[in-house]
Amino acid sequence: MHSFLLQSLFPFLLIASFLSINVELSLCQDEAQFTNCSSAINCGGIENISYPFYGVNRASYCGQPGYEVQCLNEVPVINIKGLSFRILEMNSTTTPRTVKVARQDYWGxxxxxxxxxxxxxFSLFDYGSGYTNMTLYYQCNINIGLPSMQCNINNTASPVFYVTRPTGNQPSYVSCTDEVIVPVYTAAALAIEASLTTVSDAINGGFPLELEIDTDQCNKCEETGGRCGLNTTTNSGFSCFCRDQASATICNGISNSTQPGGGGGSGSGGNKPQIKIGLAVGGAILFGVFVGFYVYYFIQRKKKKLAAQTQSKELPTPLTSKGVATPSTDLSQFQSIPSYPSFTSKSDYDNKGSTYFGVQVFSYNELEEATENFNPAKELGDGGFGTVYYGKLHDGRVVAVKRLYENNFKRVEQFMNEVEILTRLEHRNLVKLYGCTSRRSRELLLVYEYIPNGTVADHLHGKRMESGCLSWPVRLSIAIETADALAFLHRNDVIHRDVKTNNILIDNDFCVKVADFGLSRLFPNDVTHVSTAPQGTPGYVDPEYYQCYQLTDKSDVYSFGVVLIELLSSLQAVDTNRHRHDINLANLAVNKIQNHLVNELVDPHLGYETNYSVRQMTTAVAELAFRCLQQERDMRPTMDEVLEGLKAVQNEDLGSENGEAVVLDIRSDEVGLLRNMPPPLSPDSNGADKLVFKRWDRTI
Incomplete structure (x- = not known):
């Protein structure tokens, strides 16, 4: 039967193949520029750099002269008037198109x-809105009465004076050898004046530029399916590259040789009717052939499937670990859990429109391709529950894909737990979940938005610590945004249960995204605690939780207290290289604060000894962290109270009524009582405190 079918279809296949080959050959020449200009420049964490820019993987005719981009050490750089600027952000949807850049020579x-x-x-760029010029004065002979920083010039320490915003009668300082104007965002200049950020951070935040090009032509070109580029005939002006035409103004199927930039005529436009006829005939034949073959194949397959089902019962697809089959894992046991609804069926998740808890269900193959087969070079992090990979989806979205380790009951519970919580709650400081795989997938995978700037732990004591970007205002802002996210969770009856600096992501603007909700618990509002075996990370676990097996929202408060101490000290939560009584950072911090040695706790790079404002704020935050780290949960504040206290510190409102209620009251008699209490148990002491270092895999 198969051979007869193929013999019958052979003449049609031959004709269709011949037509397809001729059509393809006629289109190859015209499609070259269209294809080459369809790819955007992706460099480092900056994606979709397109027209009028060219360079890297985009040919020069895909952009306009003067807009060349280089990718240097994973940084997109453009040269303007002899100066190099790094591209921080692209926006091709506005009119005019805009780009955010920063001076490369001032980076860091x-x-x-x-x-x-x-x-x-100015023939290529103009300044966008919301910027101001900051002036820096170098090598001044005298103190010119402006705020200053230290700079090493020719191996000699020299003050750098600065004016954040120009004034009407700004004098020219003749006593200074060099004067440099650097644009920054107006908001950043105001933040400098309020001591909420530094000059270096403001410059690194960049400034906006508007592109001086005619975006109307490009928009019309792209709306008709074309690609914007340069008129290669004159090497100037605009041209729209179409799929079937080398040069045009728009891709509307009409020859544009009479219009500026058109290059059609008999060269390409004249062939279009014949090409369309060939495509139509060939496509119709191929379509008929494949429909007939598919119908036959489907009928035969259906018969075989019905026959097989009469002999054996179909089993569910088992989960696997690292791609290796595990027949012993029967997912039917997970379907019986009433608190977790089952996933969509296989036929559903193959359809990209399918959802689970309101998020997209991805196929395993799609995520495998997005991460280049889970390439180790794409790893972003490796935690206790899974490895996270950098990936890029078919629709162009850059994502982080978490691949859970063992596919057992506990991992399925964590998987569903995270999906349910992140789809139910939305907050600016919570990481967004784009989707997940189905239960029929080979592995459990979660797909999140990609946060490009690593974790707080990376910047404090990890691979990004040398960047020096975490000034005190930035650290305080991170603390406030993290507290805001946790307070939001608590108000919605969710306990995170794994608060730590490794689970606090930060973007390029140092905005916080709290992540990893695999251990989180929904907390009923009519109970005081949930009885469960302790889980979490050593150094962050609430001592009352692991001693009494009672989880409350105050458990998150304790963990956040450790985070506050990390932000103050830049030390790790657990470090076996420290003295045996100080291995646990919470223990070290409580001892320092009780003995009035906050100066020994605070990272010396934050300016505790030299900056009065920093000394006042870090001391207040240390006292607030001290309250969070109390062994008895009733002695700890709520997350809302912690958030209010941190905001009071940021506003330097320590003497106001609100500030006293949240921050200054910890210096009252109550603090005297707290300081006389025994410190939290050390991991090195005998007894139940050693439980903090055990890994708990059972939930009661």
Whole structure:
């Protein structure tokens, strides 16, 4: 039967193949520029750099002269009037199109090799809205009465004076050798004046530029399916590259040789009717052939399937670990759990429109392709429950894909737990969940938004600590946003249960995204605690929780207290290289605060000894962390109270009524009582405190 079918279809297949080959050959030449300009520049964490920019993987005719981009050490850089600027953000949806850039020579330093003003090629760029010019004065002979920083010039420490915003009668300081103008966002300049950020951070935040190009032509081109580029005939002006035409103004199926930039005529536009006829005939034949073959194949397959089902009962697809089959894992046991609804069927999740808890269900193959087969080079992090990979989906979204380790009951519970919580709650400081795999997938995978700037732990004592970006205002802002997210969770009856700096992500603007809800618990509002075996990370676990097996929202408060101490000290929560009584950072911090040695706890790089404002704020935050770290949960504040106290510190409102209620009251008689209490148990002491280092895999 198969051979007869193939013999019958052979003439049609031959004709269709011949037509397809001729059509393809006629289109190859015209499609080259369209294809080459369809790819955007992706460099480092900056995605979709397109017209009018070219360079890297985009040919010069895919952009306009002067907009060349280089990818240097995973950083997209453009040269303007002899100065290099790193691209921080692209926005191709606005009119005019905009880009955010920062001075490359000032990146990570305020002491560039050459003192050069920021100048633009105004035929290509103009300044966007919301910026101001900051002026820096170098090598001044005298103190010119402006705020200053230290800069090493020619191996000599020298003050750098600065004016954050120009004034009407700003004098020219003749006593200074060099004067440099650097644009920054107006909001950043105001933050400098309020001591909420530093000059270096403000410069690194960049400034906006508007592209001086005619975006109307490009928008019309892209709306008709074309790709914007350069007129290769004149090497100037705009051209729209179409799938079937090398040069045009728009891709509307009409020859544009009479219009500016058109290159059609008989060269390409004249062939379009013949091409369309060939495509139509060939497509119709191929369509008929494949429909007939599919119907036959489907009928035969259906018969075989019905026959097989009469002999044996179909079993559910088992989960696997790391791609290896585990027949012993029967997922039917998970379907019986009443608190977790079952996933969509296989036929559903193959459809990209399918959802689970309101999020997209991805196929395993799609995520495997997005992560280049879970390439180790794409790993973003490796935690206690799974490995996270950098990935890029078919629709262009950059994502983080978490691959859970063991596919057992506990992992399925954590998997469903995280999906349910993240789809039920939405907050600006909670990481967004894009989707997950189905229960029929080979592995349990979760797909999140990609947060490009690592974790707080990376910046405090990890691979990003040398960047020096975490000034005290930034750290305080991180603490406030994290507290805001946790307070939001508690108000919605959710306990995170694994609060730590490794689970606090930060984006390029140092905004917080709290992540990893695998251990989180829904907390009924009519009970005081949930009885469960302790779970979490050593150094962060609430001592009353692991001693009494009672989980409350105050357990998160304790863990957040450890995070506050990490932000103050830049030390790790657990470090076996420290003295045996100080291995646990909470223990070390309580001892220092009780003995009035906050100066020995605070990271010296934050300016505790030299900056009065920093000394006042870090001391207040240390006292607040002290309250969070009390062994008895009733002695700890709520997350809402912690948030209010941190905001009071940020506003330097320590003397106000609200500030006293939350921050200053910890210096009253109550604190005297707290300081006389025994410190939290050390992991090195005997007895039940050693439980904190056990890994708990059973939930009561």
């Amino acid at each position: 330093t305020i002491c560039p090799r050459n003192f050069v003003n920021t100048t633009l090629n």
